Amino acid sequence: MRATDPLNVQKTDVDYAQMSFPNNKPIKFREVAPMQLRDRVSLKRLRDTERACLAEMMTLFTCLAKKDFETSGCPKEIAALNTCYKDIRDESMAKKQRALQQAPVSSIRELTSHQANALLKKFPLRHLMKKVR
Amino acid sequence: MAAVRSVLRGLQKISSPRLLAGGVCVPSRNAIYNPRYIEPLGTDRDQLKEVLSSPDAEELQFRPVKAAISDASNSIFYDPLLLKFINILMRKGDKSHATKLVHKAFYSVKLMKDGNGLNPLDTFTLAIRNATPVLETVKLKRGGIFYQVPVALSAERARFIAMNWIIEAVGEREKPTRFHDQLARELVDASNNVGRVIKRKQEAHKEAEANKAYAHYRYA
Structure with missing residues (x-):
């Protein structure tokens, strides 16, 4: 607190006794929301996390720089990059399609938020917790 | 075929x-x-x-069939690549005009000395293949700053870029030259791996190479 602070506050606003002796009493805990996990998760966007085809791209750059940016000089590298990119796209498409299914399939390892919600709805946490207790 | x-x-x-x-x-x-x-x-x-x-x-026998493309035919002159080019060239839905321009350009290609003596359709296919880029740079905002990030292309996107570059190159012609003549010029040049379109492709690749440090931002 600055020494001039009391000059800036109105007399009615402040309790000077409070200011000189701040309230050190422990705050009493109050349970605002029930102390348990909810049966839903917030919705998240499906993200592509892989850093795709970077190695192929770098090899292509090296080749292009060597061949003076003549694409005819590096057919192998270009084909490698294209197939890699195509595979990644197909895969992410399949992933999106899998994510479209609301009910999770047992074989899926990564759940989308929708699928997690579907699972949680089927098997609410409070029943699980009861069993644990 | x-x-x-x-x-x-x-x-x-x-x-x-x-x-x-x-x-x-x-x-x-x-x-x-x-x-x-x-x-x-x-x-x-x-x-x-x-x-x-x-x-x-x-x-x-029991499968339903997709609607056929209205332009598809069994004619020996049928070429999906050419149709795609005409469609990209088309302005305001005037397809007959676009088709005429391309056909006139093919006629000019035939008359050109450095046209390799090829079938103009082969010249065209070769030109598209030579002009097709492998990479492009896209503008991405990461951490408040815009980066030029090199990305790989799908076959369709690459084909579109090549065709669009050719059309744009023709658009930059000097005044008295006709569209179809310049189109023929660009096609022949590209098929010989020289000219403005090829230069543009190489510049695009150089830009991608210059920004290769940002390649991982695509997925960051």
């Missing part, structure tokens, strides 16, 4: 295990077909016979 190729492409799609397994609908622009739909077969009798004698024939 092109018709045969399209039929074969259709057959490849039919015989792909994913489709036969009855996967999920894959939406493409403006059209969603159930995966049970097969590509329309051509009217080539030999091809049809071949299809009907194949082991999938019985299954195929």
Whole structure:
């Protein structure tokens, strides 16, 4: 607190006794929301996390720089990059399609938020917790 | 030949295990077909016979068929690549005009001395292949700063860029030159791996190479 602070506050606003002796009493805990996990998760966007085809791209750059940016000089590298990119796209498409299914399939390892919600709805946490207790 | 190729492409799609397994609908622009739909077969009798004698024939008889492309034909002049080019060239829906321009350009190609003496359609195909880029840079905002990030291209996108570059190069011509003459010039140049379009492709690749340090931002 600055020494001039009391000059800036109105007399009615402040309790000077409070200011000189701040309230050190422990705050009493109050349970605002029930102390348990909810049966839903917030919705998240499906993200592509892989850093795709970077190695192929770098090899292509090296080749292009060597061949003076003549694409005819590096057919192998270009084909490698294209197939890699195509595979990644197909895969992410399949992933999106899998994510479209609301009910999770047992074989899926990564759940989308929708699928997690579907699972949680089927098997609410409070029943699980009861069993644990 | 092109018709045969399209039929074969259709057959490849039919015989792909994913489709036969009855996967999920894959939406493409403006059209969603159930995966049970097969590509329309051509009217080539030999091809049809071949299809009907194949082991999938019985299954195929009961498959619904996608609507055929209105331009598709079994003519020997049918070329999907050329049709795509005409469609990209087309302005205000005037397809006959676009077609005329391309045909005039092909006529000019035939008359050109450095035209390799090829069939103009071959010159065109070669030009597109030479002009097709492998990478492009896209502007991405990461951490408040815009970066030019090199990305790989899908085949369709790469094809579009090549065709658009050719059309844009023609658009930059000097005043008295006619569109079809300049189009012929650009096509021949590109087929010889020289000229403005090829230069533009190389510049695009150089820009991608200069920004290769940011390549991982695509997925960051």
